[in-house]
Amino acid sequence: MTAYATSQDIDRRRAAAVDAAVGAGRELGLTVTDAAVLHDLFSVVVHLAPSPVVARIPVVLAGDADLAALARRQRSELDVAQWLADRGTPVIPPSPLVPREPVRRDGFSITFWSHLAEDRDRxxxxAANTESVPALHAAMRTYPGHLSFLSAAEPQFVTDSLAALDKEPVLVDREDLARARREWQLLEPLVRSQAAFEERFPGVEVQPVHGDSPPANIFHGVDGDRYSDFEMVTLGPVEWDLASLGPELEAAYDRGARRAGLRPLRQDVLRFVNAVGMLRAITVLTLVPQLPVLEEYMGPAVEQWRTLPFAGGLDG
Structure with missing residues (x-):
């Protein structure tokens, strides 16, 4: 059985990430004397004080994670965020004080962002966050850069994780794993192929989307709200950004869509993205050894998944 990270292991990982970010920032000419960790879960996020720069360092990754592939994804994130900022969309932009490129140091791939003051009383x-997301989708529609179809679903990670879970029976029982594999056989072709998706859901356009639940990734700054964390930016249906949020927030999105002149959400596409999202929640369990608290977070999602129709009802 895979060994689980201890609290001491996580502390050492955080310290190594901070050291890498401080060293990289200083090499880029930043003054860093009082680095402060702002967040530590899948990534360590560090304010490189007194410079107005925040470094983000992904630390919980798939076992065979390729730093070159991670850097390509980070470049897309930096490029999209800068493109949106240049057009007046309220986002947290990349830092203008360093080159807009991921920096590899000490086994980490690091990106640098503008530090903004947070309204901690908010x-x-x-619901309001979700109602604002159609405005983001409208802004992203004309992004000219290349993005892969549903890369945010990480289909190879799902496939590999379903195989890995067979060796970790403590994380998911055999009956659940068998169901997950059958669901993935049905869903995987629609995730991997834009043509297959468009054939199954005729009339649904794909476009650049945030990729990782933008209503949960809105930063409440003292100068206003800003969209953040475009790490999973992808090409897909707008429904992808609403996966697993439920009817109340779906209705909030539709209110915003009417104002923005966009189509409302389609229920059949929502069933698809919700089903894929549930499978991703299950396969994230393979990261529990690196981040044991995930088991607590993912437990309710697995319980909910057991109550849902097979593959979101798409087999009917």
């Missing part, structure tokens, strides 16, 4: 309003 509680997230997810």
């Amino acid at each position: 509680e997230p309003d997810y």
Whole structure:
């Protein structure tokens, strides 16, 4: 059985990420004397104080993670965020104080972002956040850069993780794993092929989308709300950004879509993205050894998945 990271292991990983970010920032000419960790889960996020720069360092990755592939994804994130910022979309932009490129150091791939003051008295309003997402989708429609179809679904990670879970029976039972594999056989072709998706869902355009639940990735700054964390930016249906949010937030999106002149969400596409999202929640369990708290986070998702129709009802 795979060994689980201890709290000491996680502390050492965080410290190594901070050291790498501080060293990289100083090499790029930044003054860094009081680095402060702002967040630590899948990535360590560090304010390189007193410079107005935040470094983000992904630390929880698939076992065979390729730093070159990670850097390509990070370049897409940096490029999309800068493109949106240049056109007045409220996003957290890349830092203008360093080159807009991922930096590899000490086994990490690091990106650098502008540090903005946070309004810590604001509680997230997810309905309002979701209602604003169509404006982001409208802004992203004309992004000219290359993005792969549903790369945010990470189909190879799902395939590999379903195989890996067979060796970790403590993480998911055999009956659940058998169901997940049958669902993936049905869903995988629609994730891997834009042509197959478009044939199954005629009339649904694909476009650049945030890729990772934008209503949950809105930064409440003292100067206003900003979209953030475009790490999973991808080409796909707008429904991808609403996966697993439920009817109340779907209705909020549709209100915003009417204002933005966009189509409402389609229920058949929502069933598809929700089913894929549930499978991704299950396969994320393979990362539990690196981040044990994930088991607690993912447990309710697995329980919910067991109550849902097979593959979101798409086999009917």
